[in-house]
Amino acid sequence: MLRASVLERFALAVVSTLLALLIGSVIVWATGYDAVEFVTSLLYGAVGNLSNVAFTLRQSTMLILTGVAVAVAFRAGVFNIGVQGQFVVGGFATALTILFLAPLLPGGPVGGVVLMVLGTITAIVAGGAYGALPGLMKAYADANEVITTIMLNFIASGVVYFLIDAYLRPSGTSAPNTESFPDYVDLPGFAFGSGSFSVIGLGVALATALGVYVVMARTSFGYDLVTSGYQESAAAYSGVDPKRTVVTTMTFSGMVAGVAGAMFAIMVLGYYSDPSTFPSFGFDAIAVSLLAANNPLGVIPAGLLFGGLDAGGQYIGFTLDVPSELVDGVIGLIVLFVAAPELFRMSARRFGLGGDDR
Amino acid sequence: LTGDGGDGDTETDTTDGGEGGTTNIAIVSSSAGFGDRAFNDLALEGLENAAEEYDIELQQVEETNQSNYGTVQSRLAESQNPDYDLIVLVGYQHTQALETNAEEYSDQRWMLINDHIERPNVGGYIWANHEMSFQAGVLAGTMTTRELTHEGNSNDPDGTTVGFVGGVDGALINAFERAYVAGVEWVNKDVDVRVGYIGNYEDTQTAANIASSQYDAGADIVYQAAAAAGQGVFQAAQEANRFAIGVDADQSVTLPDYQDVIIGSAIKRINEGTYRVAEGIVQDNWDEVSGRNVLGLDQDAVAVVLGQAIGSKLPDAVSQNLEESKQAIVDGDVTVPCTAAGCQD
Amino acid sequence: MSGSGAPAVELDAITKRFGDVIANDGVDLTLERGTVHALVGENGAGKTTLMSVLYGLYEPDGGTICVDGQPRTFDSPRDAIDAGVGMIHQHFQLVDTMTVLQNVVLGHEPTDNGLVDQDSARAAIDEVCSTYGFDIDKHLDTRIEDLGVGVQQRVEIVKSLYRGADTLILDEPTAVLTPQEVDELFDVMAELTDRGQSLIFITHKLDEAMAVADDITVLRDGESVGTVDGASTSEQELARMMVGRDVLFEGQERTTEPGSVTLDVADLRVQDDRGLEQVSGIDLSVRSGEVLGIAGVDGNGQAELVEAITGLRPVESGTVTFEGRDITETSRRDRIEAGIAYIPEDRQSEGLVQEYDLVRNALLGNQTIEPFVENGFVDWDRVREHAAEIVAEYDVQPPHVEADAGSLSGGNQQKFVVGRELRHDPDLVVASHPTRGVDIGSIEFIHGRLHEMRDEGMAILLVSSKLDEVQKLSDRLAVIHEGEFVDVVDPDAVTEGELGLLMAGRERAAADGGVER
């Protein structure tokens, strides 16, 4: 039973992706570009050489973390569209912690590790708190979370920008960036020479996905959340307080988004900056999570796929004339198809691929 | 897929790019992206002009996420096919990433627009936004009390109010604002400057609304520093039958539909800068074009040019004041608030 | 309307299958013009299905429908309506946020220049109302949600009449009504038949059927057992036809005596979701080794009372004491942990998660109970064993714990829920309609289990709308009416007639049965 649905899910993801890529290629061809080159460049940009792989994995790290954050909430039946904002706030908290504590702590590797750990913890706290906010508004004021979280994304971005520009910008510069973190606050690249990807970051993402999976599948807390998502009335019957669960869910989701923020600040940037120039990981994560049927483990392959699409898209941007926005559109198409499993079921039935007639 | 040479061979022939072979140049946009009708497009234009003159292969890379600049830079620097002789980076958002990459890829030559890093392989080019904005202020301050009519548009010589519409309220655009205000006041202490910020660089409607609000409040000339959104200001000017000042390029030329309201534009000749550096690469004159280059009124790299349609109608006082204030700035008699890089406080 | 002598409706050998379930198996039914034809049968006997076929909601797998002597096929309710057949569903088909007028004319709006012609709509409704003596005209601009069920039902009837129905199907119309409203409904029904309307009346209450019906058809397991004359039949005969054997009313022999008070409820007041008081000062107590039954017409506060006791609904005032501890303010989870089991009325949405398999459903409500969960971690192997034990002991079909709950038939779902709630020795069981939708064999099994558990010293609070069930199972029987206990009686000493009066809110002349409180 379960196996069949995992398989079906996987097939759905593959078919959606292929179909979206096919449509993308047709559009490329129809607008007068070379479709074959489009696809091969996409592949090469994703996995063609070591630095491309590093970029793919870097994007995947971020997408897995934010994807898990989305999955947690969706699983519990709460539409957290605010992962972007929670991730922005989390990363900002990391940056503040590192910048303010660095002078107080000894430098060197030990200081670096301490700063990174503390920075990640504050990110988790900040992300969780920023996630709790719409949770509280939904639970106790019936405010639709889809709308509140979208508003809070705009607000997070605006306020963080303001704070950086007004208070954290080093004198003598005009860019709304904070100072760079000390050199020793950095995750080692190991096999990948890239300055913005570290196997440790990927490890954190994988461990988070696994950890969240265990929580969701093996603990009574996870059971409470998932049951609320499936059937709120049954959850209430079983002793789950629906209001509290909305708040805990959003907090938990925000905490994971906070980890994403920490990794972004430490591993990717090494400083902090105007959030409106950040990639929209929090939104792409919705696609990632959906593709994975909101399963934290499924988020890993989905995150790798989207990371690859991202990297490939960027590569296309600087090798071909095809505008890289196209790749964003293709991602949207994937989401659209994933949203409509019935479409594929019906066509599968039409072509006689199993399924009962009703 | 491995036909592209793999990653083993990273030796770069840095002396390449003489008069002989094709010169490869990549340009990476700022987070505003190309199509901003402002400095991204201008930087590109200079390279395109160079490409018409010389044997240059140009690769245009649009990347609007600041967090990706590190990777984009390194991916381009590592590229073997082609091997870029110069990578042009538009905007200060590239600076932090370039600090690492300029060191890492010490054989790669970089041109950074609007900022600089002390490295032999970097040419940093900063245009004095504050000086040109001061000049724009002089233009506005001079004209607000003078009679001007053009195709049904007119100013209000009795009123002493002008406006400023900025993109994002931050150090960079604050420098435009303060310098502009200083320029206005240099002409006439009594002139009142209305200021508004859009909050981004793409919302033309809000830009138009801010400008309209300022025209309503008596402004007869509005200076915009809002990249793509700035068009909204010209539109508002047409609606109010007032005037406006363009930015970055001569917008009475680049946006001819608005030439009836653009009395002048504060321009920075970024195109000349990128052209010069491209030429330097082709002619193997890196030393002459690298290093820190602050380009201001003194170098004629920034200026206020008068609108192509209206310019001839402006009174002589305008060019006199512009010339006089320019001289004063160049001579150091007038200190323009803020710096080329922005306002610090 | 045809003036011929042909019956209003003739159903001939109607068959309707849902997958393997044969809901209707060659059912015949003849509705004579100007009469009331009652349709009775146990839960799941196929009554609603048969009527849905007649109303065009389901396409029959076999058989024919004749209306006014003409053979008909209905592809949709619209066809049925056009043929003059109207149906008043168990769950009203009214739009809560729209007004009475809008609901009545929905789909058949008179228009004037593209706008709905309010005046002619009003006039047409007025005419229907005055013809049949309805009094809903004063509510025409009231929104449905602001009206009581009785009025809503009349709106449904007016809606059908407005659409020109001359045959009306009423599916369990009395289940939601107060006795007074039932009387009013019967008056309306008499008025309708006097004016030539023909009615099909589905009910579980045999006395009602006998009181208003000219003919009574009994369905059992999808088949028609026969049609009898309403005036001359007896309840015993009908019951025998329905169940297939004589219905036993045997008393239960107790093996133990009730012990100390387990649950005590004092002066409890509870509101429903809309803020209306549904429980108005109820006192009750249940001892260990005792079954307290609560009988009453659905919607008299039973649901709110049960939810307040089990911790799903806050109380306005009063106290709930469990084993000497005041639990009025404690959470549902605390109450589960303290040993209160609850068999919910709505197994579909509360008792089970439809998309979960039985293993995961076996954990529902047990999330904090050892040994299934230790230190917050679920021991799925133990839960699986637990699920398998329930399935085996309660004969859940199919006997696979991997089956999704949603794929089980209603009766099997119910057995699983009952099993889960009864298996780990609670001190109090609150059972709400524990055998709803369950087949006869299982009913007896569940009844037996409840009695066994009572004899082992468990306290049981039983709510059921089936009078035979509460009478058979209870040691004491409280009758609830409009949120208050009318009386508490000895179930063995009371007759159904007396209970009916009590449920209608009329106090008995003399209390008897030697009952506490």
Place this chain on the structure above:
Amino acid sequence: MSVADYAAEHRLAVGGGLAALAAVAAITLLDLPGADLLTVGAAERSLQAAMPIALAAIGGLYAEKSGVFNIGLEGFMIFGALTAAAAAWLISGESSITQGDLWLAILVAVVFCALLTVAFAVLTIRYKADQIVAGLAVWFIGLGFGPFGATVLWGGVSSPTLPNVNDVVIPGLAELPVLGRLLFDTSPLVLLTLVLTVLAWVVLYRTRYGYWIQAAGENPEALDTAGVDVNRVRYATVIFSGAMAGLAGATLSVGIGSGFTGTGVTMVDGRGWIAIVAYLFGNYNPIGAFLASLLFGAMDMLQIQLQTVGISLPGSITGLFPYVAVLVVLTLVGYTRVPAAVGEAYETESE
């Protein structure tokens, strides 16, 4: 009726009242130059700013009233803005763009978005796609293919400068104080919006189609048993919502704007989201949605007026006014009664 219920019923009045009160309080307490803040121009611009929001909101509320949550309004608006600009540019060919071209372009945008929504409607209604997810996908697709389309046509994410629809001046009436400038010397699209708002109200509450729409979202079974095809009603409203979003987008790019801007989050810049909030706030009433849009427009203009007058909060903070307002309003006035059947695909029981 409790205070909370009353507030929920009359949220718009309450919200508007609160906003007005806050404005008056701020003006008196902070001694602001009230007359400079509340100008006719500001009112006119509020109306203009409200226009695209109101148009999209009315479309969105029709869809949701009938049971389909079209959360993709923002995406459809992007397509509307792009299509209108593209159509105007393509129709005119080499010659300069005439007023007729612009109106034709707006029509093309409306039709094109209606066609796009047909796909969305088929997915959500026939194939029961999750409405929220599909709507988000539309947004992603708009953000991607909008600028992409611009690049294909114009080589950059933005269009060249385009003219916009001329104001109509009604002689005589235009001379009226205040009202003259607001209503009789203004963009015809403002007038169109007003007309559409009233029309939408009449259709929803006074015609049979309106009854059907309400029933489809509240109790589809009741409508079905009344003999009306629920899904047909839903197709109609969803496609209408796409057409309205297209019109809203077209309004931005060629109605009052000067072409399509595709940088960043495009020139639509969150207006589609605000539109959803507007109709929720307006309690699904077209007139309420329009007034709520006006409230947002006024909020935006207030923040601009404050800047103009020189009461300058940091621009990056004042720009957040509308978003914060949405949060405050949703939290204070809270619960919106969402039609009962929203989000559920309807399958008629008759087979």
